Amino acid sequence: MLHSFISKFDSNIDTADAHCDIPCGIYDPRIVTYYAVSALRQIDILLSLKDKGLSETGFAMQVARNTAKKEEMAEKCKHETRIIWGDFMKPGNQDDMAKAHELAHGIMLAGSAVRQDLHREDGEKLVDLTNQFAEMFWASKGVKTKKVKTPYAPGVEVVEPDL
Template sequence: MMHALFKRLDNTFSFDRADAHCDIPCKIYDPATAQIAALSVIRLMDLIAELGEKENLSLADQAQLARLVAEKETHATKVKDEVRVIWGDYFKQPQFEQFPNTNELVHSIMLAGSACKQHIGRENGEKLLTLVNEFAAAFWATKGVDTYTAECPYPPAMQVVYPKLG
C-alpha cells in the first residue's frame, strides 16, 4: 500500500533536492549543534588570527586562509540555521510565555551570526556563543531539564551550557 503511494508521488512530482529538519514534527531538537558550530567559528577565528601574525603569507598560507574564512562563514550560517529551526518549529505559545524575550534573543543570534560572517574579530564569535548558550539554557528549561556550564574539552576551550541528563 505505502509503496504504491510513494510510486504515485514519484511519478507526479520531480524532486532535485529535499531538505528539512523534518517539519512533521519529529520532536527531536537540540541546541548542541548550534553550540558546536559557534565554538567552531571561534576556533576558526583563532586560526585566522594565527595566520595574521605571519609577516608574509606563502601561497599555501593564502589557500589555508581562504579555507578558514569559508569554513568560518559556513559554521556561522549553521548556527543561524539550527537556532532558526528550533525557534520556528519547537517554540510555541507555552515556551514564549515561559521565555518572553525569545524573539529578541533569536534576532540577536541572527545579527551576531552575520557579524561573524562579515568580520574576523574573536569578540564576535564569543558574543555569538554567549547568545547561543543563553538560547540553549532557555530551550532546556522549557523541557524541564536543568543545565550546567562547563569548559568544552577541545579548542577554543570556552564555557558551554550542557543539559544535566541521567
C-alpha cells in the first residue's frame, strides 16, 4: 500500500541505478523500440489535437504536455541506444561495427528530429531505425527475430526476439 502511495510521486523522486551501466550483462533493445513507438504515438496525438474542438487554453495545455512527453520519449530512446551501443556493441560482440555505428548515429539524428519538429515521417523513421538496431542486436546473439504489430496505437510493426 505504501509502495503504491509513494509511486504516485514518481516524477519528484530521484532514481538510483542498479543496472547495466555498471555492466550486469543485461541488454535488450526492446526498450529502445518501446520509446521510439511512444514518441511516434505522441506525434500522432499532437497532430490530432486540432480536430478535437478544445478550448484555446485546453489546446495549449495539451500541446505543452504531449510535446514534453514526445521529447522525453525521443531522448530516452537515444539514451537507451547509447547504452547498448557504447557498452555492448564492441568487437567480439558485434561483427559489423561499421553498421552498428551507422545505425546508432542514425537513431541519434532521428531522435533529435522527433524532438525538434512535428513530422510523422520522423517518428516512423525512428521506429524503423530502432527495428534495424534490434535486428542487428539479436542477430549478434544468434537469436531469431519476428515483426509483430503493436496491439495498441500507433499499431506499427516492431522487431521482437522470437524466443
